[in-house]
Amino acid sequence: MELLQLKYFKKIAEAQSMTRVAEEIHISQSALSKTIRTLETELGVKLFDREGKYIKLNENGKIFLKYVNRNLQSLEDAKKELSDYNSNRNQDIIIYVQAAMFMLPKIITGFNQKYPNIKFHISQKQFNKGENNYDFIIYIPSTEEINNKNSLTLLEEELKLAVSKNHHLSEKNSINLDSLSNEKFIGLPPYTKLRKTTDHYCNQAGFTPNVILECYDSPTILELVKNGMGIAFVPKYSWGNIEHQELSLINIHSPKCTRCINLSWRESEYISESAKLFKNYIVEFFSNLK
Template sequence: MELLQLKYFVTVARFEHMTRAAEELRIAQPALSKTIKTLEKSLGVLLFDRHGRNIQLNQYGRAFLKRVNQALSALEDGERELDDLSGETFGDIKLAVVVGSNLLPGLLSSFRKQHPNISFNLLQHFSKSVTGKDFDLCISSSPLKLQGITNITLLTEEIFLAVPIEHRLAKRASIRLSEVSEEGFINLKHGKALRDRTDSFCKYAGFSPHIIFESDDPATVRGLIKAGQGIAFIPAISWGGSTGSSMVLLHIDEPECTRSIELSWTVERYLPQVARIFRKFTIDYFAKLALESENCQHSISIDTAGVE
């Protein structure tokens, strides 16, 4: 049994399609088929059920895949631990980003000013098949529900209601969410964590939001508000802070509208030194953002004191 055979097996198991797996591995399909058959012969069992051109992982394949993934992960951890023992601060960090992509350029550029030899492999399209072995660290808006994952809260941010400057409520400092039950909302699409959370706010306030625009891009949401096309929920920090003079952010008195930004990592695998360095930097960076936001909101509350 060879390491290359195991890596090929994992890819074929992922696709359950020999041609697509061969394309991913950039080898000829007959050569890949031969490698898998050689592996099965050495194990004494078939790992896939074959039905014409279709293949499917069977019970032996599923059991073997679990152990192979553990073995390959252990080997990768060993290589990264050896890199750390060399005493040099360099390497690659696998960073998954589910929320706060607007903050990512500032975070990474600030970090790389101090650590220019550390690079990043970014995962920004989080699918249901993602596991803890696919990243070193993950920034999300709720704790990840993955096996062997732990997390720390980076910050808790207020979620405002944003209205165009001409809106009937624009001169208010705060509102109850029930006051806008008949308004047209600009929202993220279903499946986004923020959308699920803001829908729950509306449900608590006794209504379902009337959606007139759906988008998966925060910049588009902001642009539509500025164009007077509706109102929307805007996270105070992770959506970029300043919104300009063409919209107003209103504090929501009821219900309390906040969300937490979390940093997660797996406790079942070795976390490289570069990832540990970045973890501490990220915690400090978000703490500074939270403090700046708190000071900004305090300033706004003083400026708007006495506003009807």
């Protein structure tokens, strides 16, 4: 069994297309098919079901893919550890950011002051946690998600209500959520985790929020609230210092409304030294914030 066979198998399993992979790696489709047939012969089982021009990973293939992924990842880990061991320079860190984007510059700047040789690659991948080419993801977990050995909660932050200074609720210190059933809301799109969370709390309070405008950009949401178009749920920390934006922030007394920010990392046996440093730093950053 050769490494190249395993790499080809993984690509085909993920693409579900022999033709597409052959074009991508610039070999003939017949040569690629022969490689897979040789692998199947060695294993003694078929890995794909052929359906006309198409192929589909069967149950044998799914089992084999699990072990192929594990072993290819171990080889990548070995390369990283060897690089760490034989090099004085630190490795880059790749982060996918799905939450707390406004806090990230302060985090990166503080870390860079301590470790100036470590470089970052940051991507804002809002709705796809299935990526595997990363060191860390900063994300909002679903309400039913339980942390495992590859994730932790950085922060549980309170959700507040933002209203304009001229709004009839602006002088209140706290409210019950069920008193807002007739209000007009401005919010994130319904597929975002924060919107799902706030909709959940509103449903608990017995109503569906009347969202008159949906916008993905949080500064725009805050500006519209300031101009009196509606009210909005805002997280206490991760949207920046909202109290200086001519808004009134009101505590939600009942039900208690919070959301979590989590950190996850690849299921890997090896974490680079630079990644370990960043993990310790960001945990300490949010601990001090709390």
